[in-house]
Amino acid sequence: MTICVALRAEAVAVRRGTRTSVTRVGMRAVRTPAPLPGDGPVAMLGVAGGVAPQVQVGDVVVASEVRADGVAVACPSAPLLAGALRRAGMRVHVGPIATQPKFADRDALALLAMTGVLAVDMETALIAAAAGDRPFAAVRVVTDTAGARLARPGIVRDGYRALRTLGQAARIVEQWAAVAAPREVRLAAPRSFCAGVERAIDIVERALDRFGAPVYVRRQIVHNAHIVASLEARGAVFVEELDEVPDGARVIFAAHGVAPTVRAVAANRRLDVIDATCPLVAKVHNEVRRYAARDATVFLIGHHDHEEVVGTVGEAAGNVVVVDSEAEADQAVATDPDNVAYVMQTTLAVDEAEGIAGRLRRRFPALVAPRSDDICYATSNRQLAVRDIAADSDLVLVVGSVNSSNSQRLVEVAERAGATAYLVDDAGEVELSWLAGAERIGITAGASAPPYLVDELVHCLAGLGPIEVHEVASVEENVTFTLPREVS
Ligand code: SF4
Numbered sequence: 271m272t273i274c275v276a277l278r279a280e281a282v283a284v285r286r287g288t289r290t291s292v293t294r295v296g297m298r299a300v301r302t303p304a305p306l307p308g309d310g311p312v313a314m315l316g317v318a319g320g321v322a323p324q325v326q327v328g329d330v331v332v333a334s335e336v337r338a339d340g341v342a343v344a345c346p347s348a349p350l351l352a353g354a355l356r357r358a359g360m361r362v363h364v365g366p367i368a369t370q371p372k373f374a375d376r377d378a379l380a381l382l383a384m385t386g387v388l389a390v391d392m393e394t395a396l397i398a399a400a401a402g403d404r405p406f407a408a409v410r411v412v413t414d415t416a417g418a419r420l421a422r423p424g425i426v427r428d429g430y431r432a433l434r435t436l437g438q439a440a441r442i443v444e445q446w447a448a449v450a451a452p453r454e455v456r457l458a459a460p461r462s463f464c465a466g467v468e469r470a471i472d473i474v475e476r477a478l479d480r481f482g483a484p485v486y487v488r489r490q491i492v493h494n495a496h497i498v499a500s501l502e503a504r505g506a507v508f509v510e511e512l513d514e515v516p517d518g519a520r521v522i523f524a525a526h527g528v529a530p531t532v533r534a535v536a537a538n539r540r541l542d543v544i545d546a547t548c549p550l551v552a553k554v555h556n557e558v559r560r561y562a563a564r565d566a567t568v569f570l571i572g573h574h575d576h577e578e579v580v581g582t583v584g585e586a587a588g589n590v591v592v593v594d595s596e597a598e599a600d601q602a603v604a605t606d607p608d609n610v611a612y613v614m615q616t617t618l619a620v621d622e623a624e625g626i627a628g629r630l631r632r633r634f635p636a637l638v639a640p641r642s643d644d645i646c647y648a649t650s651n652r653q654l655a656v657r658d659i660a661a662d663s664d665l666v667l668v669v670g671s672v673n674s675s676n677s678q679r680l681v682e683v684a685e686r687a688g689a690t691a692y693l694v695d696d697a698g699e700v701e702l703s704w705l706a707g708a709e710r711i712g713i714t715a716g717a718s719a720p721p722y723l724v725d726e727l728v729h730c731l732a733g734l735g736p737i738e739v740h741e742v743a744s745v746e747e748n749v750t751f752t753l754p755r756e757v758s
Contacts, residue, residue, distance in 0.1 A: 271447035272308040272404075273315060273440065274299075276393045279433060280316045287437035288444045298371065299396035311447040311734075312401035315440055317432050318367065318389040318410035319374065319420075321382045327418050327428050330360045330439055331389040333367040333408035338395030342366070343406070345398075347733025349726065351407055351446045353698035358442055360435060363388050367408055369395035379416045405450045405734055409443055411435045442702075449705040450734045456663055457728070457741045458655035458714035462721040464648030465749040466548030467492045470525035473546040474501050476757035477522060486521040488512060488528065489577060491546060492718040493674040495695055512536055520544065526577040527551040529584020544756045550646040551578055554613050555585050557640055561611040562586030566638070567604035569593045571626045572615030576675055579615055599629035608636045614644035617676035617717075619683055620653055647749060648717045649676045653683045655744040656714045660687035663712030665704055668693045669723045670716030677716025684712070696723050697730040705734070 274293045275281045281292045295302040306312060318331065325331060332352040335342045352364045365388035374382065374390050382390060394408045411432040414420045418428075470491050477485045483505020490498050490508060498508060512535050515521050520542040523532070527547040536543045547555075561568045568590045572579040583590045593599050593612075604610045612630055614623050623645060631637050643650070660666050666684040670677025670693055677693055684691035689712065694700050705711075711731065715724050731737055752758065 271311045271313065271444070272306050273313050273443070274302070274306070274397045275316050277316065280436060283433035283437040284315050284440040287440035290444055295393060295397060297392060299393040302396060302400055304400065306400050309404070311405040311407065311450045312397065313406070313443045313447065314394045314397040314408040315436060315443065316391065316393070316410055317413040317429070317436065318391040319379070320388070320412040320415035321368070321379050321390050322363070322365070322386075322388045323383065325363055325388050325412055325415065326361075327412055327415060328361070328431055328435065329412045330355055330362045330435060331367060331410045331412060332362060332364050333394065334364050335366050336369065336395045336398045336408055337366050337387065338369040341395070343395065343398040345407055345733060346729045347405065347407065347446065347731075349697040350700055350702065350730050350734070351409070351443065353700065354442045354445065354702050355409070355439055356698070357701075358438060360439065367391060367394050367410060369393060376416055405447075407443060407446060409439050411439065445702045449702050451709070452736045453708070453731060453734070454710045455728055455731060455737050455739045456659045456710060456712045457724070457739065458652070458659045458712065459741050459743040460648070460651050460655055460745060460747045462669075462715040462717070462719055462724060464646070464717035465751050466525050466550060466646070466648070467718050469751045469753065470546040470548065471497060471501070473544060473753060473757050474506050474522055475504070476753070477520065477544055478504050478506065480757060481520055486515045486519055487524060488521055488532070489524045489526070490673070491522065491524045494671045494718040494720065496720060496723060497718065512539060512541065515539070515541060518542070522546050524577070525551070527555060527581040529581050531584055544754055548616070549751050550616055551581075554582055554616060554644050557613050557644070558582055558585040558590060561638070562589040564609065565589070566609045566611045567591060567606065569602060569610065569612040569630055570615070571612060571623050572618060573675065576615060578617070582613070582615070593626055593630065596626055596629050599626045599633070602630065602633070604634060607634055610634045610636060611638035613640055615675070616644060616646040617649045617679065618645050619679040620645055620650050621686070647747070649679070651745045651747060652676065652680055652714060652717060655742070656680045656684050656712070657687045658744045659712035659714070659742050660684040660689035660691070663689050663710050665689070665708040666691040666712040666714070667700060667727065668714055668716065669696070669727060670719045671695055674716045674718050677719065680714055680716060697727045700727070700730070
């Protein structure tokens with residue numbers, strides 16, 4: 271790799287952090303050799319002025335793109351690098367860095383801030399251009415801002431700290447460069463949103479459009495941190511319980527469903543309820559009610575504390591026994607062994623759930639099965655699809671949040687198929703070390719993870735070298751659900 275810096279002090283700081291030789295290009299990059307020395311990735315490191323108000327002295331800015339004279343050069347792998355720097359304890363921003371021929375005054379900084387620029391320097395765009403097709407990254411540590419100009423008391427101390435941070439960042443930039451390589455990316459299909467999740471998000475968005483903010487939502491509408499954050503930004507207020515919702519307000523029940531007691535509380539409080547429970551979860555609730563009406567013991571195969579399971583149990587708490595594992599199936603007790611049935615959480619691993627059902631069947635020959643599969647089409651299809659890419663992948667990345675059951679199951683299915691697999695909320699959570707030696711990367715996403723996060727991850731990998739992207743289609747999906755009347 272090639273590391274470029276402008277100033278002598280920056281070169282000293284970077285050399286402390288890396289073994290890579292450092293090329294001093296001088297202020298305004300006037301001493302940039304042509305071509306740049308070495309091969310492989312190029313990184314521009316140094317200090318810079320902070321432009322955007324959220325960028326403070328001592329913060330690190332990783333360029334998502336580099337701008338100069340109306341031309342922008344993208345740095346696609348910025349989120350990967352930024353994630354690694356954050357895990358090392360640095361406060362990191364990802365966004366555009368602008369290169370200017372001279373020091374920017376207050377007015378120029380204000381103008382740049384209005385265009386979304388985070389930091390300004392005098393060299394990065396020139397080095398990005400000189401890098402050509404080589405993977406490129408720019409990392410700048412902020413020494414001054416509009417409110418903390420260079421000529422100020424404390425600049426020596428702040429400058430020294432910035433250079434120390436720069437040295438630490440250089441070590442991580444070296445790790446970024448070490449995983450730059452051409453790759454094959456295999457995308458599982460189907461992946462990402464299911465019909466139930468699309469419907470739930472649509473319900474919140476339409477409620478916000480129709481009734482205005484705030485719209486209260488009990489629990490996360492779907493288990494994905496990005497979706498929750500974006501709906502919050504639009505005016506949705508997520509609460510744990512209904513006592514956080516003002517009397518008479520509008521509240522949406524999340525896709526995972528609620529127990530009848532929650533509905534009763536909402537009715538007593540005269541809350542205006544819109545139910546975003548997935549119709550396939552509602553189907554399992556109906557089954558439980560039907561079996562309980564015959565006074566059967568209902569084994570609910572699922573995870574004890576998962577929201578969907580808690581809601582389903584609430585339909586007939588006296589009749590339902592949650593069974594989380596084959597060991598629990600061996601111990602499960604029924605009031606009348608001849609009057610027993612089972613249902614499943616919709617987002618389980620198909621093979622594991624079948625194993626548990628098999629144990630119950632052996633112990634209770636009269637066990638009644640659901641009329642149709644409880645594990646929903648989206649869960650089974652995504653598991654099938656990830657299995658199809660796992661065997662031929664050196665690494666499988668599953669995009670999804672840690673509280674997403676179906677995303678977690680995708681990791682387990684990929685592992686059982688022989689792959690090394692990790693769950694990541696977004697590209698920033700991909701650890702650089704995972705990419706070492708991974709030439710074929712499989713990517714999928716849980717049913718609650720938005721498709722754009724997969725696109726961003728692929729884009730990031732493209733910033734580490736040329737990639738060939740193949741979609742491996744396992745099943746076609748065309749399921750849609752209708753909206754509740756309140757928002758249709
Ligand atoms: S994963 Fe299945 S049950 Fe859950 S919301 Fe999607 S379609 Fe409905």
